[in-house]
Amino acid sequence: MDPLLLALLIIIILVVVIFILIYVGYYNKIIRMENRIDNSWAQIDVQLRRRAELIPNLMETVKGYMKHEREVLENVTKARSALMSAKTPQENINADNMLTGALKSLFAVAENYPDLKANTNFLNLQDELTNTENKIAYSRQHFNDSVLSFNNTIETFPGLWFAKRMGKKTREMLQIPEAAREVPKVKF
Amino acid sequence: MEKKLLVEDHIRKNKRDTVVVCTLMALLFIGVVLAFGYIFFQGNIIISLIFALPIGLGYIAITYSVSVATVIKSMNARPANPNNREEKLLIHRVEEMSIAAGLPMPKVYVQDSEYINAFATGRNPNEAIICTTTGALHKLNQEELEGVIAHEMSHIKNYDIRIMTVTIAVVGAIALMSEILFYSLFWGGAGRGRRDNGAPILLIIAILLVVLSPIFARLTYFAISRRREYLADSNGAYLTRNPEGLAKALERIRDDSPKGKPKGSKTVAPLYISNPFKKVDANSLSSTHPPLNERIKRLRSM
Numbered sequence: 001m002d003p004l005l006l007a008l009l010i011i012i013i014l015v016v017v018i019f020i021l022i023y024v025g026y027y028n029k030i031i032r033m034e035n036r037i038d039n040s041w042a043q044i045d046v047q048l049r050r051r052a053e054l055i056p057n058l059m060e061t062v063k064g065y066m067k068h069e070r071e072v073l074e075n076v077t078k079a080r081s082a083l084m085s086a087k088t089p090q091e092n093i094n095a096d097n098m099l100t101g102a103l104k105s106l107f108a109v110a111e112n113y114p115d116l117k118a119n120t121n122f123l124n125l126q127d128e129l130t131n132t133e134n135k136i137a138y139s140r141q142h143f144n145d146s147v148l149s150f151n152n153t154i155e156t157f158p159g160l161w162f163a164k165r166m167g168k169k170t171r172e173m174l175q176i177p178e179a180a181r182e183v184p185k186v187k188f
Numbered sequence: 189m190e191k192k193l194l195v196e197d198h199i200r201k202n203k204r205d206t207v208v209v210c211t212l213m214a215l216l217f218i219g220v221v222l223a224f225g226y227i228f229f230q231g232n233i234i235i236s237l238i239f240a241l242p243i244g245l246g247y248i249a250i251t252y253s254v255s256v257a258t259v260i261k262s263m264n265a266r267p268a269n270p271n272n273r274e275e276k277l278l279i280h281r282v283e284e285m286s287i288a289a290g291l292p293m294p295k296v297y298v299q300d301s302e303y304i305n306a307f308a309t310g311r312n313p314n315e316a317i318i319c320t321t322t323g324a325l326h327k328l329n330q331e332e333l334e335g336v337i338a339h340e341m342s343h344i345k346n347y348d349i350r351i352m353t354v355t356i357a358v359v360g361a362i363a364l365m366s367e368i369l370f371y372s373l374f375w376g377g378a379g380r381g382r383r384d385n386g387a388p389i390l391l392i393i394a395i396l397l398v399v400l401s402p403i404f405a406r407l408t409y410f411a412i413s414r415r416r417e418y419l420a421d422s423n424g425a426y427l428t429r430n431p432e433g434l435a436k437a438l439e440r441i442r443d444d445s446p447k448g449k450p451k452g453s454k455t456v457a458p459l460y461i462s463n464p465f466k467k468v469d470a471n472s473l474s475s476t477h478p479p480l481n482e483r484i485k486r487l488r489s490m
Contacts, residue, residue, distance in 0.1 A: 036290060043287065127273075131280040138288040141429070146290070 026162045033150040037171060040143040047139055048096065051132040055080050055099075058125045062106070065116040072109050075102040103129065144173045198490060199426065202419035209415055210351075213358060213408045220362050220401050223369065223394040243365060250357075259309050265297040265319045274325040281334050282318055285341045288427045294318045294344060304328060304441045307460045308340040309349055316344045327444065328437055335424060335434030342423035348416045359409045363402040370398055413476040421483055425490055435487040442480045 055076065066073060079099035086092040107126065116122050151170045154163035163169075221241065268275040279296050286293045294308070294316035301321040310316035318340045324333065343349065425431035460477075477483075 040290065123273075127277065127280065131283065134280075134284045135287055138284050142288055142290050 022158075023162075026159060027166070030150075030153060030159065030162060030166060030168060033146065033153060034168070037143065037146045037150055040139055040146050043139040044136065044143060047132055047135040051099075051129065051136065052080065052083060054125060054129055054132060058106075058129065061119065061121045061125060062110070062116065065113050065119070065122075066109065069109055072102075072106050076106055078102075100133065103133075140174050147171045147173045196426070198422035198486065199419065202415055202422055206412065206415045206419065209408055209412045210355075213355065213405065213412065216401055216405055216408065217358055217362055219397050220365050220369075223397045243361065243368075245361075260297065260317065260319075263299055263307070263319065265299045268296040268298045274322075277330065278320060278325060278333065278337075281330065281337045282341075285334070285337045285427060288338070289341045289345050291316075291341065291345055294341075298322060298325070302326075304437075304444050305460050306336050306340050308343045310344065311350055311353075312347065313344050318344070323444075327440060331430070331433045332437035332440060334428055335430065335432075335437045338424035338427040339420045339434055340424075341427065342420040343416070346416070346419060346423065348420065351416065352413065355409050355412055359402075359405040362405040366398045366402050369394075410476055414478045417477050418483070418486065421487060422490070425487060431487040431490040435484045438480050438484050438487070442484075 059073065059076065062073070076099070079095060079102045082095035083092070083099055086095045110116055110122070110126075153159040154168055155170060268279055270276045270279060275296075275298055278298070282296050283293055291313045294310065294313075295318075297317055297319035299305075299319055299321045302323040303321050304324045304327050306318070306320040306324055308316060308318050318337065320333075320336065324336065328336065421434060424434055428434075
């Protein structure tokens with residue numbers, strides 16, 4: 001066979017192979033990023049549920065000690081009910097913020113009750129709730145990070161081309177107020 | 189928004205620097221292989237590659253397969269105890285950071301030592317371990333601990349452990365091949381076939397390469413290590429959105445003066461967040477970690 005023709009053939013085959021590799025690479029990358037978004041969304045839900053479960057326990061422990069702090073305790077209970085009955089995503093977020101605020105007040109007020117603070121049950125619950133609140137905040141952050149990566153990929157070249165063919169659209173990030181995160185100030 | 193961009197700029201810069209330094213290392217490796225070929229096989233590159241590559245790759249494979257268990261054992265680390273409040277809180281912080289990073293939860297270990305330190309190990313994110321000293325648990329508050337864990341988590345996410353292991357192996361391979369070359373040159377033989385083949389200048393270059401490359405390889409290894417530390421700092425700050433946490437923790441490490449000797453041998457020092465064997469704020473080319481004050485400065489500028 002004519003060597004020039006052979007060389008041409010090899011070049012064409014190489015180009016095709018490279019093209020296929022790039023295509024597969026980007027396709028997979030976009031799918032993977034989308035899955036990451038969906039996964040982190042599910043994570044948020046898991047943590048929210050966990051927090052809701054911890055509340056009744058907390059209320060039981062605190063009830064005896066904080067008998068005179070009616071308003072603070074009621075706020076927590078009200079917020080939890082609002083959360084249970086929330087239907088739209090916006091209602092959900094509002095109720096969620098309410099609960100975070102109510103819990104913050106409760107723990108702030110608890111500072112005035114040394115007996116309560118010495119109660120190991122209470123300490124445990126406080127640690128668990130802080131943990132859960134942090135996890136909620138970080139899962140939301142991770143969700144937003146995943147959405148950002150995804151949007152960046154499909155809005156820039158060459159991802160843009162792939163996204164159009166795959167019918168992928170940019171996703172929206174969560175709008176959450178900054179106050180949600182709280183790292184426990186534990187002194188030793 | 190302004191602050192976030194700065195952290196991302198740091199990340200991008202650190203990644204770029206790593207590529208530069210790793211390329212240098214690769215070129216050094218190739219240079220030594222070619223020198224090997226020139227001196228032993230009269231410049232026949234193909235044969236030299238066939239011969240030299242297995243030595244190099246074999247060395248890499250052996251070092252690479254060293255198990256995580258060996259490291260843990262040499263560090264005297266034990267699994268964190270959830271019944272101990274401090275250690276339970278440590279587990280919580282690791283959980284939170286793995287969610288922020290989108291990684292599976294690493295195993296959490298504790299090393300009994302009054303030094304404030306932490307390290308991460310494991311070939312990939314699925315088999316990772318994060319360990320802190322009891323000193324860190326006693327002396328750092330939760331914000332600072334969170335910063336430290338975020339730094340370690342970033343090492344895992346960036347596959348730094350794997351990168352550093354491969355780099356050490358490449359350094360070792362370069363040193364090994366250089367030694368073989370040196371001894372064979374010294375005891376003659378290879379030189380004799382030279383006289384009628386090619387310019388003597390090439391032989392001189394090859395010899396220089398053989399003698400100097402182990403030194404350069406080691407310096408490059410330290411440079412890579414420092415780059416990865418800066419990257420872990422910036423990535424960690426991005427995870428927590430709070431560079432101040434890690435900055436404060438580094439300050440505490442800097443101002444801490446524990447009694448007794450640090451645990452673990454010097455070879456595993458790069459795994460730590462701060463080299464316990466180098467108390468002085470060293471800015472030398474042979475440091476595995478950048479100077480603490482510089483790291484704190486960069487974090488505070490984010």
